[in-house]
Amino acid sequence: MSSPCSRHPHPHRLIQQPLTELTEKLRSKSRKITAPRQAILEVLRRHQHPITNKEIHAALGTADCDLATVYRNLHTLEDMGMVRRFDFGDGVARFELLEEGDDGHHHHLVCTGCSAVVEVDGCFPTELEQALARRHGFTRVTHKLEFFGLCPKCAPAAPASV
Template sequence: MNRVANISQQFAAQNYKLTPQREAIVRVLLDNEKDHLSVEEVYMLVKRSYPHLGLATVYRTLELLCELHIVEKMNFGDGVARYDLRGDDHVHMHHHLICNVCGKLEEIKDDWLVDLEARLAREYGFSVTDHRLDFKGTYNTCKGNGCKGDKECRAVS
């Protein structure tokens, strides 16, 4: 089943409809999955298909997608809320590497915390339902080369 159909089923299961405007927002997120878009970026991209769509509709739709656990709202320390689709292939969100110098954001799809979750269940009787892990640091390519976060630096890393 394709992801839009799967998301449509998730909407229906909670008595919501995947309207054409909502679907356009979902498709923008799917088409730009690795970019971790902000509300404003989603808005600018979706306006190409729906020029009369308002920013408030994009905000409300993204919040609903968060509420339905289809999208995760994240802040990587830059003060901007970004949205990340939850993958069908993992129970939990993926993890991120975030460079303090160039701002590059890389996803780690492996779930390294499975053993820790089992230990928490065994030792504390605590069942983890979700987790998120972000690693902040500096890529070797950004250390000592005068990188100030510009495009050339990001392309190197």
């Protein structure tokens, strides 16, 4: 359901820095290395697709902590640039752990049937984004872009059109 596409690997999502390296980053910014934080980072490390606060909380297992703590820590990690927040338009925030030096800017292809997620490499409208910024005098322009569709498994019985 959420296995990466084998023919078109997305390496930036598969390799992950070890936990110690992550906690070291916490230490370097004088944030405390607590049990909930380590557990949350461990969960994030194991997931290559955006994951919700609730899913993180559920995946903590024995290292359980309060849901509010999960929310607070994801804010902290986001502020520190260690995770990136994604919005699939369903009113639930999702997060991905970032590699060192990666700003995490990429997009997803989400199945509207089963919620399967494909990581999309590359970013398209960069030139158009700059033209847009210039035209309207905007600065620091970025964008949010996500794709939605039906995955092969969820394709309708009588396939209509592409």
